[in-house]
Amino acid sequence: MSKLEQLKEYTVIVADTGELESIKKFKPQDATTNPSLVLKAVESGLYDNLIERCMANASDFDDGIDRLITSIGQEILQEVPGYVSTEVDARLSFDTEATLAKAHRLIELYEDAGWSRDRILIKIASTWEGIQAARVLEKEGIHCNMTLLFSMEQAQACADAGATLISPFVGRIMDWYKKDTGQSYTGENDPGVISVREIYKHYKEHGYSTIVMGASFRNTGEIEALAGCDRLTISPALLEELSNDDGELKQALVAPAATGNTPEAISESAFRLGMNNNPMATEKLAEGIRKFIEDQIKMEGIIKAHSA
Template sequence: MKIFLDTANIEQIRNGMKLGLVDGVTTNPTLISKENAKFEERIVEICEAVKGPVSAEVIATDFDNMLSQARELASLNEHVVVKIPMTPDGIRAVKALSEEGIKTNVTLIFSSLQGLLAAKAGATYVSPFVGRLDDVGNDGMQLVAELNEIFGNYGFATEIIVASVRHPRHVLQAAMIGADIATIPYEVLLRLFNHPLTDNGLRRFQNDWQEYERKQRS
């Protein structure tokens, strides 16, 4: 399973890249606004750091303006993937953009039928928001499982990006289901390394080595 970072913080992205685990980035205007960065400049900066898929979202909600903005975003860097909302105009735009060879990520997916429509339109990626579904009492990972089965049934090339990830268990469940990608906040990525038995074991090894050295000096 590929791991994307869901952030616009360039320091977090560079740190993630140093780990050798990050395959791409998803971002949006809200995340970029928190960084006090210019939108286009930050997208290019992220693309240059990652050298992999970087999802950048359109602001428009109507077909014509989504197409125009998508083309502008795609022209910024070869690694840009245009995020398009799951609406009728959005799906029309995805169909047109896919025919132009522009990669798309259909965002705000909350049902398997929405994901099916996006895949039929030629979306490169779909982003089911598992955390937000969990928040309203639904099972977000069940949606991922349904999409994985549907795409397998019909041989869709569309990849599933598990989004709105809140904790390491979401990442584990995504991997067990067979999702293509999980896009996760930087702090969740760091938490994937943690286990109390690992910490205790390392502490014990260090204490044992210090005791060994003490005995050698005595």
């Protein structure tokens, strides 16, 4: 058995891509997209016909973008049996009401096309404002994937809000520490791996139902060190590497017994203080939002040029 096949015995595999051919090849349970992945898909030219159709049916440009990202999501839904994540515009990351409005519109487009909201994860940056939007959406039966998550404060607030799933970023945490310390890290001492293990342990001990999905991997060593996590979202390149490796892969995470104790919900002030005292989490969250905004704007520029 390949390491990918072995990993599937311990963990639900999620494809971190908008490329349909990769999804068909690796047969993941779920798939995630983000502005960077949508940009890559749009740049490939594979969705040119979809772009034309969505923009032709749109009431305005923003509506066309919403139609495009949900149409890409619908293409992916036909290839996976589980969830597809569709991200809210990162420019709304600090606006709860605008995030709610955008999430409602995305779900409306999916449901108008005949897809159940039970198959969709609305992907939202794990800012305080984004987490409060998720709290409302989850009560409405709209499931959320909380992304750009780098700290225990974010993880606790997402669990308090009843988020369906969190995406703690492994590789970006490691990137920060590597740059800060000049050191190299392996799976076992990788700060990103350690962070996800701590969050996983915390969630399981306290009985939270929120799914932990490790994300943003730099190498297969990080993935192997998290074998047993609820879900792992993995790029096509690393899925390929795992599928070509038939070495032994052991389960690294085993859920501890639940204690039955639920921690007190984190307050906004404690959340913000915790983030303030964690330069890695603060910097990587801000950087991630900026990068997603940059790629969203690039994607919109390509579509405007295409539609001209």
